[in-house]
Amino acid sequence: MIEILATGPLNTVQDLGRPGYRKIGVTACGAMDTLAHSIANLMVGNDVSAAGIEVQTFPFRLRFEEPMVFSLAGADCAARLDGQQLSAFWAMWAEAGQELELNPPKDGARAYLGFEGGIDVAPVMGSRSTSLRGAFGGLDGRFLAVGDRLAVAPSAGGGFPKGGFGVTPPLEALADIFPPVADGVLPVRAIPAGEHDLFAADAERFWTQAWKVSARSDRTGFRLSGEPIRPKEVVEMRSHGVMPGVVQVPPAGEPIVQMSDANTAGGYPKIAGVLETDLWRLAQARIGSSLRFVPATHADARQAELAITAYLDDICQTRALLLQALSAFA
Incomplete structure (x- = not known):
């Protein structure tokens, strides 16, 4: 207790x-x-x-x-x-x-x-x-x-x-897998989502500008502040399923990254999806800190997934060997 x-x-x-x-x-x-x-x-x-x-x-x-x-x-x-x-x-x-x-x-x-x-x-x-x-x-x-x-x-x-x-710590053990923070800006890898092309020229700015984690962020979603991005035309969309990592863009033009308590459905257009393997880094971003989205591939996601699995397996083996050694000297 x-x-x-x-x-x-x-x-x-x-x-x-x-x-x-x-x-x-x-x-x-x-x-x-x-x-x-x-x-x-x-x-x-x-x-x-x-x-x-x-x-x-x-x-x-x-x-x-x-x-x-x-x-x-x-x-x-x-x-x-x-x-x-x-x-x-x-x-x-x-x-x-x-x-x-x-x-x-x-x-x-x-x-x-x-x-x-x-x-x-x-x-x-x-x-x-x-x-x-x-x-x-x-x-x-x-x-x-x-x-x-x-x-x-x-x-x-x-x-x-x-x-x-x-x-x-994972930031040290997995330094070769995850891109480092540069000039105080956290790189967050993502893959373009279903409505990415709907944003035309603004889609490029989504990737190149630094976004700030807003004080309105919570476990449901991280709201980002920056120069707004908007679709080239207003399209009425049906609600669709969402999950952690989905990056939606509401009419105001500032993205929302769905987090652990993500809504189950929503109608805002999806511009990107953060790699599941990168969400832990985003979860440690403080209010007011800056991030930049980095284009990634499914191969990047798979490489990170394998590296994390190996890292966790190593922790298990290290603990087992330690307890085994202690038992031998008991």
Whole structure:
């Protein structure tokens, strides 16, 4: 069991979402940075889909009411366990009564906490993710509040180094796969979508200009500010299915990137689709930061997917070898 001691709005229990219900208007939800969430789970021996905590407002503080293994991933929040500083992408043993504190990150927007066994809340439609708009899932369908107590499911047990262990952050481990930030502008790879050509000359400007993440952005969609782009002619469109990564352009001409709580349908024209493998980087973009869309191919997406899979497999193998070595010396 863990107890929440300090928190802000929008910190929630999340897993990898509830796919398969978009046809009845239910969004998938789930972690915004699915890669960080997966890493946090693998470091404590969970399946990647186990439920953890997504933290996006700080400071955040909790108390461990029993001994357990936990992990940190995502934005570096200058975390401290009873005053001891912890690195990002680190797994650690906590004793009963110890307190963990996460502070506002210098870079990045969201941190993820994994717990061996996973957060034990009732699944809704096959997922423990919180749907804030639907008010279901997670802990009573709401964000966490001071005084909340969350159960942690029983773990497989086994030895664990009390000093903990860490893994190479994905931005370093996958530096050859993902284009680097240049002059403070995040490159986000995307593929032209169905109505791309409807924007004629403005379509080129979509790719070449830097867009700013608006303060009106949230888990449903990132609204981007910049010089508006508009179709060459007004076309009345029927609503169509959308999903995370779809970039729509409303009449005002400033794009919206659908995120984890993406709408299930919409009628705005689609100019591009962000590669699924790049959404984790976009999820860590802060309000007011800049990004630029980079044309990509299906081959780029496949290459990134294979690299991420290999990286996650390496984390699993590293953990297994570490525990095996500890067992041999026990």
